[in-house]
Amino acid sequence: MAAPPSSPSHEVLLSLHNAGVLREGRWLVRGVDLSVRRGEIVTLIGPNGSGKSSSAKMAVGVLHPSEGTVQRMPGLRVGYVPQKLAVDWTLPLTVRRLMTLAGRLDDAAIRTALEATGIAHLEHAAVQHLSGGEFQRALMARAIACQPDLLVLDEPVQGVDFSGEIALYDLIRDIRQRTGCGILLISHDLHVVMAETDTVICFNGHVCCRGTPQVVSESPEYLRLFGPRAARALAIYQHHHDHVHLPDGRTQHADGSITDHCHPGDGHHHGPEDGTPHTHPHAHPHPHPPAPAHTPETRPHAR
């Protein structure tokens, strides 16, 4: 693996060009352009059902694009933490066994990954008895054990309380720092965008907008919504877009027209979806009305 870079390199690990998935006549997501370089953290945000997981699945090859292309660096090693894992919870399963389900790993690789994720003491623990945060660490250990070039993490903080969330983001930052891998991170909560994120891409059935995160502590609105504790560790980004997502899921364009879907090629957009601000009446401090911060009770759990 390459030496850890201090900033993202120019080596592109993965890129999606105008990629989309069509199922039973419906586009799950469409018009996705994104790339991840070695050492770069790219975070996908957006509301439920906006196409983040479908895009990640295209990236790792679980879903094949119905249109567009997905290119991976030859020989790319990918570590993937899916949003859902099909595990039979009635069968005894240790952390060690969980790590080797997907393929052989030698003892040293297992130990190193467990130590890096802070759960070496849980190697022989039953997965069923792990806390939410421990389980996410076990999944992370599994993903990094093969020394991936690219880590794809689909909502890695689900089922984890606030301080656990911060600890997991610290861990992700450390992994990037130590190994220099690229990271594609998915979150549907605006407030969990990592400060270390190089690029944030906002989905809403398509790539809605993208940009660089900005420190949330500078945003009074964000502070009011999520509180100063969140602002200390996390970041937000400024973006511009040329359309409004209506509550019923339709899209109102800058020309006033309303369509069921929104796609870069549908003739309604006035600027490229490449970070260049579109013709736009106003800039939003955040991509969409943010979802309320999860409480432990409302947060979806890994199991």
Ligand SMILES: Nc1ncnc2c1ncn2[C@@H]1O[C@H](COP(=O)(O)OP(=O)(O)OP(=O)(O)O)[C@@H](O)[C@H]1O
């Ligand atoms: N295999 C599938 N077949 C049919 N529809 C699907 C399939 N997978 C996902 N969908 C639909 O595609 C849309 C996008 O789903 P996706 O899981 O990509 O969204 P997401 O942004 O990751 O959402 P969340 O934040 O809730 O995880 C959703 O409406 C979902 O119901």
